[in-house]
Structure formats: structure tokens, C-alpha cells
Amino acid sequence: MTASATEPAPRRTARRRVGPVRQALRLTRTEFVLFYRYRMALYVALLPVAFLLPAFAAEGAELWPGVDAVAYSLAGAFPLAAMTVGIVHVSNVYAARREEMVLKRFRLSGVAPAALFGATTLSVLGVVAVQSVLAAVLIAAMFGTLPADPVLLVLSIVLVTVVMAQLGAVLSRLARNAESAQMISMIPFFGLLMSSGLYLPAEMLPDAAAAALRLLPMAPAVELARGAYFGRDVFGGADGAAAPGLDLWFAAAPALLTLLAWTAAAILLLRLVRWDPRQAR
Amino acid sequence: MSTAPPPAGTAAIDEPAISVRDLRQTYGDFEAVRGISFDVSPGELFALLGTNGAGKTTTVETLEGFRRPASGAVRVLGLDPYGQPAALRDRVNGVLQHSGMFAELTVAETLDLAHDLAAAPRGRAEVLDMVGLADRADVAVRSLSGGQKRRLDLGLAVLSRPEVLFLDEPTTGMDPEARRGTWSIIGELVAEGVAVLLTTHYLEEAERLADRLAIMHRGRIRVAGTLGGVLDGWGDRIRFRLPADVRTEELPDLPAAAPSVEVRDAVPWVVYTVNGAATADRAHRAMGALLSWADGRGVRLERLELRGASLEEVFLGVADETAADPVGA
Numbered sequence: 001m002t003a004s005a006t007e008p009a010p011r012r013t014a015r016r017r018v019g020p021v022r023q024a025l026r027l028t029r030t031e032f033v034l035f036y037r038y039r040m041a042l043y044v045a046l047l048p049v050a051f052l053l054p055a056f057a058a059e060g061a062e063l064w065p066g067v068d069a070v071a072y073s074l075a076g077a078f079p080l081a082a083m084t085v086g087i088v089h090v091s092n093v094y095a096a097r098r099e100e101m102v103l104k105r106f107r108l109s110g111v112a113p114a115a116l117f118g119a120t121t122l123s124v125l126g127v128v129a130v131q132s133v134l135a136a137v138l139i140a141a142m143f144g145t146l147p148a149d150p151v152l153l154v155l156s157i158v159l160v161t162v163v164m165a166q167l168g169a170v171l172s173r174l175a176r177n178a179e180s181a182q183m184i185s186m187i188p189f190f191g192l193l194m195s196s197g198l199y200l201p202a203e204m205l206p207d208a209a210a211a212a213l214r215l216l217p218m219a220p221a222v223e224l225a226r227g228a229y230f231g232r233d234v235f236g237g238a239d240g241a242a243a244p245g246l247d248l249w250f251a252a253a254p255a256l257l258t259l260l261a262w263t264a265a266a267i268l269l270l271r272l273v274r275w276d277p278r279q280a281r
Numbered sequence: 282m283s284t285a286p287p288p289a290g291t292a293a294i295d296e297p298a299i300s301v302r303d304l305r306q307t308y309g310d311f312e313a314v315r316g317i318s319f320d321v322s323p324g325e326l327f328a329l330l331g332t333n334g335a336g337k338t339t340t341v342e343t344l345e346g347f348r349r350p351a352s353g354a355v356r357v358l359g360l361d362p363y364g365q366p367a368a369l370r371d372r373v374n375g376v377l378q379h380s381g382m383f384a385e386l387t388v389a390e391t392l393d394l395a396h397d398l399a400a401a402p403r404g405r406a407e408v409l410d411m412v413g414l415a416d417r418a419d420v421a422v423r424s425l426s427g428g429q430k431r432r433l434d435l436g437l438a439v440l441s442r443p444e445v446l447f448l449d450e451p452t453t454g455m456d457p458e459a460r461r462g463t464w465s466i467i468g469e470l471v472a473e474g475v476a477v478l479l480t481t482h483y484l485e486e487a488e489r490l491a492d493r494l495a496i497m498h499r500g501r502i503r504v505a506g507t508l509g510g511v512l513d514g515w516g517d518r519i520r521f522r523l524p525a526d527v528r529t530e531e532l533p534d535l536p537a538a539a540p541s542v543e544v545r546d547a548v549p550w551v552v553y554t555v556n557g558a559a560t561a562d563r564a565h566r567a568m569g570a571l572l573s574w575a576d577g578r579g580v581r582l583e584r585l586e587l588r589g590a591s592l593e594e595v596f597l598g599v600a601d602e603t604a605a606d607p608v609g610a
Contacts, residue, residue, distance in 0.1 A: 017400045026397045037385040101381030108345055110370035111398055276347045
């Protein structure tokens with residue numbers, strides 16, 4: 001899917017081939033314009049906020065010294081934002097664009113698939129970045145806590161966003177049109193929500209079930225966001241001991257590897273995406 | 282044929298820009314395309330005609346790289362187009378049956394986006410001027426009329442200066458003036474050496490533009506060739522009312538033509554299809570023989586008419602065929 005390694009043959013007209021990266025960046029610009037003009041997308045972006053409102057009920061409790069229970073819940077908003085925009089919005093947009101032949105026309109006019117997926121991912125990342133900054137500002141303002149390991153936090157947000165944006169595109173394969181995409185996307189949306197540990201803490205489940213959930217993408221993403229934000233080892237049912245510096249990364253390694261595996265799988269699944277509405281039947 | 286040099290791409294000189302060999306496509310048990318072959322050279326416009334469901338769009342989609350042939354082979358500029366390989370991407374473009382543009386962008390934004398994605402693009406002003414949308418540049422695509430959208434589609438397709446252009450019903454919804462404008466744009470592109478595959482329901486469009494054409498029906502090419510060749514092959518028709526005192530067995534055989542009888546408005550008509558190889562004077566000889574037979578018998582041939590074939594007549598004749606396989610398919 002990247003630019004061909006072979007030398008382009010001589011042409012009638014001098015052509016400077018536009019590589020997938022530049023195409024993706026140019027398309028991302030348009031995605032932001034469309035995201036703004038197509039206001040519906042903004043509601044999807046705000047949806048995670050509504051799902052986190054119950055978190056405020058636990059105000060005042062402290063899980064560990066300096067870690068408020070509400071702040072701990074709110075840290076789960078980072079992957080939740082990525083999941084909502086990726087699964088609900090991207091699947092809807094891909095189904096709509098396939099039906100309107102937007103995808104097909106881009107492909108016919110020489111836009112690489114990598115450029116289209118790249119632009120989708122970058123634009124979702126942009127939205128998730130804004131939501132994440134807002135969530136961090138909220139946590140910092142309410143509880144005076146700043147991310148303990150911003151690098152690990154950003155890396156885990158980027159990984160889960162990449163996974164969810166690609167899975168959203170793949171989901172469009174199952175939908176005939178934008179409306180059915182919206183319906184169909186609710187199944188993985190609630191599945192991933194319930195598997196995330198935000199509502200059903202893994203500690204409350206049998207060990208085998210908890211271990212199984214940690215193989216899905218959301219539970220490790222939530223653990224990564226919380227662990228990175230508060231600098232504590234919360235991975236795989238650990239007790240939340242303070243884990244400074246590299247200790248945190250060692251503790252986070254299994255969760256990171258799980259997300260990396262999901263990233264690879266989601267990218268492989270992209271070949272299921274259909275460009276042509278007649279092939280989607 | 283144009284005098285422009287053929288594009289020196291991966292295709293050798295004289296190699297067709299588009300080549301289809303015994304292409305078959307199936308949907309489950311249904312065979313949508315049943316073994317068709319044709320070529321399109323650089324600087325040539327090939328029109329693919331046919332009824333709805335004849336297999337035209339499936340054929341075009343295969344050439345555009347959206348479908349793998351069930352059997353047979355297709356090549357575009359010497360390459361397998363399936364999956365739009367990188368080496369073909371900036372050399373091919375087209376107009377799809379439906380527009381496929383972002384409704385929320387303006388015309389100018391749409392062209393600018395396509396411009397920045399293409400390898401050797403024409404400028405926005407040039408394209409707007411070509412397709413006559415200069416005064417609509419700041420209008421949202423959603424506010425364009427159907428014909429204007431179609432013109433923008435064509436503008437987007439020619440913006441990337443493709444060597445091969447697929448035009449799937451490019452003038453649908455256009456008013457006659459816009460249609461003529463579109464024809465002249467397409468004519469100029471062909472003269473510049475672009476290979477064009479056109480599908481259309483407007484037979485006049487094919488008559489005006491096509492160097493060669495094919496009529497598909499039920500997955501097969503039933504008739505193919507130059508416009509003149511197709512019309513000659515279809516034959517000239519002599520028609521008259523069957524005289525009351527003539528029985529059908531008594532009708533004469535004419536040079537290169539045998540009679541048939543069809544009933545129109547409850548009245549039997551005689552039809553001779555004149556199919557001789559001497560296309561220039563075959564109608565004259567058949568008509569001369571018919572009139573001398575009539576004079577000899579002393580009958581008047583009422584409503585006598587002689588007509589050369591029109592493309593519409595050929596098209597309707599092909600579309601009218603029952604499931605029976607025709608010769609030469």
C-alpha cells in the first residue's frame with residue numbers, strides 16, 4: 001500500500017507522484033473541515049462525557065494516597081473517547097461514503113487505500129487529542145493531579161485510537177448503509193464498553209474471565225491510561241503500588257503488547273473494507 | 282485516430298490502452314458477463330452500449346480494478362488493474378454512475394482537494410472553465426443541480442490528466458447545451474491521445490463520439506464495430522403492407538434478401554432485410570427487383586418504405602432478442 005519501489009515509467013506529462021503520506025495529510029485537512037460542517041460528528045465526540053457522569057457519584061473517596069476515585073474513573077475517558085469515535089463514527093462515515101461512492105471515486109482517481117485509512121486515523125486522533133486534553137485539564141483542575149507518565153499515556157491513547165479507527169472502518173463491511181452501520185456499531189460499542197473494566201471492574205470477575213477481558217483491546221487500554229496517569233501498577237489485577245519510571249513500563253508491557261497485537265490485527269482486517277457499494281451486498 | 286504519440290508507459294507502442302479477453306463475471310449462480318473481448322487504443326473512444334443489466338457496469342468495474350475477473354483477462358496500460366496498483370493510479374480516472382463527492386464542500390474546495398492529491402493536475406481555474414462552472418466555484422456541492430454535479434464529475438476526472446478515462450453515463454441529467462459542451466471536451470481529450478471507454482444510454486452520444494462501439498445484451502457482446510460497420514451489418518429494411526391478394530408464399534426472394542411477415546396494428550406487413558456485401562447499392566438492386574415483380578403481378582405496394590439502419594434500430598433489435606443466442610456473439 002505504500003509507494004511503489006519501481007521507477008515510474010516516463011510519461012507524456014511530467015508527474016510528481018503524490019505519496020500516500022502527503023495524500024493522507026491533505027485528506028486529514030478536509031476531514032477536519034467536514035467534521036466541523038457535519039455537526040452530527042460532534043455529538044458522537046461528546047458521547048463519552050455522558051458515559052462518565054456516574055463516576056462523579058464516588059466523590060471524596062481515595063483509592064490510594066493522592067488518587068481520588070473520581071479522578072481514577074475519569075482517566076478511563078481517554079480510551080473511551082477513542083473507542084466511541086472509532087467504532088461509532090468511523091463505521092458510520094465509511095458506510096455512508098461507500099454508498100455515496102465517495103470512497104470508490106477516491107480509489108478510481110488514484111488515492112491509495114493507506115492514504116484514506118491514514119486520514120481517517122489522523123482525524124480521529126485529532127478529535128481524541130482534544131477530548132484527552134479536556135479530560136486531563138478537568139482531572140488537574142478538580143484533583144490537582146497531572147499525568148505521572150505523559151509519554152506512556154500518549155502512546156497508549158495513540159495505540160487504542162489506531163485500533164478503534166481501523167476496526168470502525170472494517171465494521172462498515174457489515175453494514176448496507178450509514179443507518180445500519182449506526183445500529184451494527186452499537187454491538188461492539190457496548191461489548192467493548194462492558195469489557196473495559198470501567199463498569200465491571202475486573203477484580204469482581206472470576207480470574208479466567210478477567211484474563212479473557214484483558215485480551216480484548218479496551219481493558220488493557222483503560223489500565224494503561226490509569227496506570228500512566230497515576231504512575232501506579234494497576235495491570236493485570238495488581239494492587240496499584242506506586243511504580244516509578246521504568247518499573248511502570250515493565251508493568252505495562254503485557255498491556256502494551258496486547259494493544260500492539262490488536263493494532264496489527266486491525267490493520268490486517270482492513271482488507272475486508274469494500275470501496276464499491278455493489279460489492280457490499 | 283489521433284496523431285498524438287502513444288503514452289510511453291509500460292505498454293508497448295501499438296499495444297491497446299485497454300484490453301479485455303474472454304472476460305467472465307459471476308454473482309453467485311448468475312453469469313453477468315459471459316465471455317466478452319474488446320480493445321481500446323490510445324486516442325480512441327469505445328462506446329459500450331446495452332440495456333440495464335447487460336453487464337456494462339460490471340465490465341467497467343473490472344477494468345477500474347474493483348473486481349477480479351471470474352475468468353479471462355483484462356489489462357489497462359499493460360497492467361492488471363485489480364486493486365488499483367500504484368503504477369496505474371495516477372494514469373487512470375473516470376466518471377462513476379453516481380457522483381461521489383463531499384456534499385458539504387464547495388466546488389472550489391472539491392477541485393482543490395483533487396488537485397492536491399493528483400500527480401500532474403490541471404489547475405482549478407482551467408477545470409472550472411472547461412466544464413463551465415466558473416460562476417459556481419463558491420457553491421456547496423449539495424446545492425448544484427444534477428447536471429452541474431455531472432459536469433463537476435467530469436472536471437474531477439480530467440483534472441488528473443489521465444491516459445485512460447472511464448466514463449459511465451457521463452451526461453445523465455445534463456441539459457442539451459451542457460451535453461454538447463461535454464461532448465466537445467471528450468472529443469478534445471480523445472484527440473490528445475486519451476483512451477476513453479464510454480457507457481451511455483444516449484445513442485446519439487455514441488453516434489457522435491464513438492470510434493467503435495459494442496452493444497451488450499445479457500452478458501454478451503451482440504454487435505460490435507465502427508458505427509458504419511454496425512449499421513451496414515444490420516442491413517437495410519424494405520417494408521410494405523402485404524397486398525390483400527398476395528399470399529406470403531408468393532412473395533419473391535430479392536437479391537440478398539428474403540421476406541418475413543410481421544403484424545402491426547392487426548395488419549400484416551412484409552419486411553425484407555437487405556444484407557448484401559455490396560452495401561452501396563444493395564438497396565437499389567433489391568428495390569428494383571421488388572418493383573419489377575410488383576409491376577409484373579400488377580399489385581400496388583402500399584406504404585412502401587426503404588430505410589437504412591439507425592443505431593437505435595440496431596439497439597432495439599438486440600435488446601428485443603429472446604434468450605436465443607445470436608450468431609457471432
